[in-house]
Amino acid sequence: xxxxxxxxxxxxxxxxxxxxxxxxxxxxxxxxxxxxxxxxxxxxxxxxxxxxxxxxxxxxxxxxxxxxxxxxxxxxxxxxxxxxxxxxxxxxxxxxxxxxxxxxxxxxxxxxxxxxxxxxxxxxxxxxxxxxxxxxxxxxxxxxxxxxxxxxxxxxxxxxxxxxxxxxxxxxxxxxxxxxxxxxxxxxxxxxxxxxxxxxxxxxxxxxxxxxxxxxxxxxxxxxxxxxxxxxxxxxxxxxxxxxxxxxxxxxxxxxxxxxxxxxxxxxxxxxxxxxxxxxxxxxxxxxxxxxxxxxx
Amino acid sequence: xxxxxxxxxxxxxxxxxxxxxxxxxxxxxxxxxxxxxxxxxxxxxxxxxxxxxxxxxxxxxxxxxxxxxxxxxxxxxxxxxxxxxxxxxxxxxxxxxxxxxxxxxxxxxxxxxxxxxxxxxxxxxxxxxxxxxxxxxxxxxxxxxxxxxxxxxxxxxxxxxxxxxxxxxxxxxxxxxxxxxxxxxxxxxxxxxxxxxxxxxxxxxxxxxxxxxxxxxxxxxxxxxxxxxxxxxxxxxxxxxxxxxxxxxxxxxxxxxxxxxxxxxxxxxxxxxxxxxxxxxxxxxxxxxxxxxxxxxxxxxxxxxxxxxxxxxxxx
Amino acid sequence: xxxxxxxxxxxxxxxxxxxxxxxxxxxxxxxxxxxxxxxxxxxxxxxxxxxxxxxxxxxxxxxxxxxxxxxxxxxxxxxxxxxxxxxxxxxxxxxxxxxxxxxxxxxxxxxxxxxxxxxxxxxxxxxxxxxxxxxxxxxxxxxxxxxxxxxxxxxxxxxxxxxxxxxxxxxxxxxxxxxxxxxxxxxxxxxxxxxxxxxxxxxxxxxxxxxxxxxxxxxxxxxxxxxxxxxxxxxxxxxxxxxxxxxxxxxxxxxxxxxxxxxxxxxxxxxxxxxxxxxxxxxxxxxxxxxxxxxxxxxxxxxxxxxxxxxxxxxxxxxxxxxxxxxxxxxxxxxxxxxxxxxxxxxxxxxxxxxxxxxx
Numbered sequence: 001x002x003x004x005x006x007x008x009x010x011x012x013x014x015x016x017x018x019x020x021x022x023x024x025x026x027x028x029x030x031x032x033x034x035x036x037x038x039x040x041x042x043x044x045x046x047x048x049x050x051x052x053x054x055x056x057x058x059x060x061x062x063x064x065x066x067x068x069x070x071x072x073x074x075x076x077x078x079x080x081x082x083x084x085x086x087x088x089x090x091x092x093x094x095x096x097x098x099x100x101x102x103x104x105x106x107x108x109x110x111x112x113x114x115x116x117x118x119x120x121x122x123x124x125x126x127x128x129x130x131x132x133x134x135x136x137x138x139x140x141x142x143x144x145x146x147x148x149x150x151x152x153x154x155x156x157x158x159x160x161x162x163x164x165x166x167x168x169x170x171x172x173x174x175x176x177x178x179x180x181x182x183x184x185x186x187x188x189x190x191x192x193x194x195x196x197x198x199x200x201x202x203x204x205x206x207x208x209x210x211x212x213x214x215x216x217x218x219x220x221x222x223x224x225x226x227x228x229x230x231x232x233x234x235x236x237x238x239x240x241x242x243x244x245x246x247x248x249x250x251x252x253x254x255x256x257x258x259x260x261x262x263x264x265x266x267x268x269x270x271x272x273x274x275x276x277x278x279x280x281x282x283x284x285x286x287x288x289x290x291x292x293x294x295x296x297x
Numbered sequence: 298x299x300x301x302x303x304x305x306x307x308x309x310x311x312x313x314x315x316x317x318x319x320x321x322x323x324x325x326x327x328x329x330x331x332x333x334x335x336x337x338x339x340x341x342x343x344x345x346x347x348x349x350x351x352x353x354x355x356x357x358x359x360x361x362x363x364x365x366x367x368x369x370x371x372x373x374x375x376x377x378x379x380x381x382x383x384x385x386x387x388x389x390x391x392x393x394x395x396x397x398x399x400x401x402x403x404x405x406x407x408x409x410x411x412x413x414x415x416x417x418x419x420x421x422x423x424x425x426x427x428x429x430x431x432x433x434x435x436x437x438x439x440x441x442x443x444x445x446x447x448x449x450x451x452x453x454x455x456x457x458x459x460x461x462x463x464x465x466x467x468x469x470x471x472x473x474x475x476x477x478x479x480x481x482x483x484x485x486x487x488x489x490x491x492x493x494x495x496x497x498x499x500x501x502x503x504x505x506x507x508x509x510x511x512x513x514x515x516x517x518x519x520x521x522x523x524x525x526x527x528x529x530x531x532x533x534x535x536x537x538x539x540x541x542x543x544x545x546x547x548x549x550x551x552x553x554x555x556x557x558x559x560x561x562x563x564x565x566x567x568x569x570x571x572x573x574x575x576x577x578x579x580x581x582x583x584x585x586x587x588x589x590x591x592x593x594x595x596x597x598x599x600x601x602x603x604x605x606x607x608x609x610x611x612x613x
Numbered sequence: 614x615x616x617x618x619x620x621x622x623x624x625x626x627x628x629x630x631x632x633x634x635x636x637x638x639x640x641x642x643x644x645x646x647x648x649x650x651x652x653x654x655x656x657x658x659x660x661x662x663x664x665x666x667x668x669x670x671x672x673x674x675x676x677x678x679x680x681x682x683x684x685x686x687x688x689x690x691x692x693x694x695x696x697x698x699x700x701x702x703x704x705x706x707x708x709x710x711x712x713x714x715x716x717x718x719x720x721x722x723x724x725x726x727x728x729x730x731x732x733x734x735x736x737x738x739x740x741x742x743x744x745x746x747x748x749x750x751x752x753x754x755x756x757x758x759x760x761x762x763x764x765x766x767x768x769x770x771x772x773x774x775x776x777x778x779x780x781x782x783x784x785x786x787x788x789x790x791x792x793x794x795x796x797x798x799x800x801x802x803x804x805x806x807x808x809x810x811x812x813x814x815x816x817x818x819x820x821x822x823x824x825x826x827x828x829x830x831x832x833x834x835x836x837x838x839x840x841x842x843x844x845x846x847x848x849x850x851x852x853x854x855x856x857x858x859x860x861x862x863x864x865x866x867x868x869x870x871x872x873x874x875x876x877x878x879x880x881x882x883x884x885x886x887x888x889x890x891x892x893x894x895x896x897x898x899x900x901x902x903x904x905x906x907x908x909x910x911x912x913x914x915x916x917x918x919x920x921x922x923x924x925x926x927x928x929x930x931x932x933x934x935x936x937x938x939x940x941x942x943x944x945x946x947x948x949x950x951x952x953x954x955x956x957x958x959x960x961x962x963x964x965x966x967x968x969x970x971x972x973x
Binding site for chain 1: 309312313314316317320321324325327328329435436438439440441442443444447448450451454455462486543544546547548550551554555565566568569570572574577581584585588589592
Binding site for chain 3: 505506507509510511512513514515516517520524525528529532602603604605
């Protein structure tokens with residue numbers, strides 16, 4: 001906990017300083033302390049993010065235009081990974097698929113972390129009856145596994161990324177709220193919060209400018225791990241045909257489309273899409289676990 | 298005091314199911330358009346069909362009355378009619394439930410035997426076997442079921458030909474063969490998670506001070522591990538195993554689709570695609586109930602294993 | 614350690630009379646601390662006679678717990694031990710198998726935090742009788758009966774009910790009594806009590822201490838009583854050893870320890886305790902902080918930086934143990950400082966001459 005926080009509400013500190021959190025190590029410093037595995041994972045994530053942002057521009061060939069005469073042709077010439085079931089360049093489709101494969105999980109994480117944090121803080125701040133109601137409510141909603149809610153949502157609202165994303169966010173929120181509630185309760189009972197209250201600082205201000213920043217390491221670690229889970233779940237939903245719709249490129253969709261190829265001796269399209277998913281998810285898992293261990297201090 | 302704990306958990310279970318069933322029921326109303334179009338999946342219906350739907354679903358009555366009818370029907374096993382197949386949803390579910398149950402059970406057995414087994418072995422030993430386990434489980438934990446599915450199909454069905462790739466098979470032995478690859482695909486990432494948590498728990502427990510006490514009194518190593526390390530680690534191990542098995546219930550939809558198995562999960566997906574809402578509602582209700590019940594069993598096991606939960610704080 | 618002249622520990626480190634219960638000779642223990650092998654105990658020697666209580670006093674990091682663990686053969690993996698530990702003349706380090714188990718039932722440890730040292734998922738009865746049933750082959754009914762009897766001895770009357778309870782249902786004081794009772798069940802000859810009352814609140818401390826002391830005397834058991842409280846050790850132990858930085862710096866009969874300490878550290882410890890009967894302008898603390906064994910240099914006296922009486926010779930070579938008036942001290946100036954240490958650091962006057970070597 002930052003000892004500086006024992007001083008009265010500091011008008012002068014910036015958000016950047018708060019982000020550094022205890023020890024004032026800064027983002028790169030924290031990354032370094034996660035060890036070689038953590039750094040390697042961060043690099044993989046950086047590459048994936050780059051592909052997500054620039055993927056469609058980087059794709060050498062048209063990822064959507066079908067040319068059935070070229071279906072399943074193996075790696076040749078400028079086509080490093082060959083062609084897929086509809087004669088499209090696999091590499092281009094992988095690159096073009098990066099945005100949807102990564103942006104969906106990002107939305108899920110942002111939404112569920114925000115909602116979860118708000119609920120956790122509300123429960124921790126008020127404690128007593130409010131906490132009991134929120135906690136019981138969360139336990140009850142917890143009954144809905146993410147994928148199931150997403151399937152239900154797509155049955156009602158139609159298949160597509162928006163319905164699935166929102167459904168997953170709702171399903172993840174109780175878990176986030178539970179994890180953060182513990183940390184929020186701990187912060188709430190720290191001496192500096194009482195000091196701020198006595199000075200008449202308003203509750204929302206205390207929560208937003210003091211409690212949340214002190215929980216930031218845990219929040220970031222949790223968000224990183226959840227990104228991996230959201231990616232797996234959304235890819236699964238797209239694989240089922242309920243998420244991103246073909247012919248839009250998406251790693252989950254690619255596996256579904258090219259599954260037949262596995263059994264006909266053309267494993268490359270489906271396999272490479274699967275590898276992309278696994279590599280990125282492993283990176284998020286490893287980094288997230290390391291950050292979680294750090295945040296535990 | 299176990300009774301009181303049990304009563305509380307059962308109350309939570311009922312509350313969870315009520316809320317979940319309400320959400321499932323309300324889905325009809327959340328859909329764009331009116332309930333009729335939702336139930337028919339956007340299809341045009343003759344007036345007589347509309348009248349039947351209105352009557353069956355009590356659409357002219359207040360919202361909560363409809364919910365009541367729907368729920369009591371469901372509890373009596375009447376889950377409505379599939380709009381696409383024109384059959385009772387209940388019988389459609391009954392014919393597929395054993396596939397799903399069998400698959401989940403098979404995968405659960407794999408998780409318990411190999412996940413916990415591997416976790417205990419690497420938790421008690423140090424060295425290369427342990428590091429290897431850590432690396433392998435880190436990767437496996439990130440492999441989604443459908444990716445595992447295609448890799449397994451590629452390796453074992455296409456290349457090696459040991460197992461069939463798709464379908465249910467007929468007869469028990471054939472079923473077993475057909476279900477093996479799907480069960481492995483379903484179990485793989487959960488198995489890795491269980492192995493990791495088991496390993497961590499075994500490590501933590503073996504470093505506890507009460508283990509030192511037992512050593513200082515000359516308790517032999519085997520007995521020590523069994524009665525003081527594993528018995529204590531059983532608490533977090535049971536919890537994580539229970540949670541992962543519960544999650545299999547949702548994940549199996551993906552696996553059934555990948556392997557073209559004729560189970561509830563695959564059918565759920567098909568129904569969602571064809572907007573056969575009654576089927577979606579029916580299957581969702583069954584799956585959510587199973588999920589909640591498994592979670593309840595986990596809580597009960599936890600209470601049995603850890604006396605601190607039911608017996609409360611100390612007496613004098 | 615440059616003690617070339619002594620092959621065996623000085624005579625006064627050993628108790629009067631023959632029939633040693635426990636003999637520790639030149640025990641040195643090294644552990645891997647952050648990758649480097651470091652000494653946590655250096656050249657520790659002490660002995661306990663049957664039925665004798667010896668106190669082991671020191672601050673955190675002085676090595677007292679490690680000594681108990683070494684005697685109890687509970688050193689962590691990777692620890693390297695030199696020197697000998699003998700129990701009834703037998704080399705403890707060489708024991709294995711059933712001999713080791715027998716040793717463990719003869720030497721009982723009582724730990725500091727009873728809650729951490731009991732298995733929360735097993736009943737008290739199971740905890741108490743496990744060693745009896747497993748190692749001594751006592752049938753369960755008989756073992757339970759003995760447990761109930763022993764609980765009565767430590768002041769717990771409803772033993773049968775307690776046996777069925779779990780640790781979290783008992784208070785810290787009760788639990789520590791259960792610990793003591795359990796330790797006594799295997800009829801040990803030696804108790805190793807590692808700060809048994811430190812984790813308890815003050816009123817409970819007194820009760821538990823009284824029970825432990827009374828039972829020990831009644832059963833004529835030897836005891837190594839580890840504590841950071843000099844007064845407590847003096848109250849219940851016949852002799853007291855003081856440790857600093859992994860070494861024994863003084864061994865003395867408890868009665869003499871206060872009135873006539875032989876080492877500046879002991880005097881400082883005794884003097885640092887606030888006295889309710891006097892007014893003091895300020896509390897006397899020992900300047901500096903206690904050293905762990907691996908931080909202490911071995912070419913000078915480890916206590917010299919904090920010692921009010923240190924002279925040049927103290928910084929030049931590590932001191933050996935010297936015998937003096939029935940006790941032992943690791944101070945080269947022990948003979949000269951004799952008699953003046955108890956009055957406080959101000960009483961010692963600076964010496965101009967070199968101190969003489971102590972005679973036996």
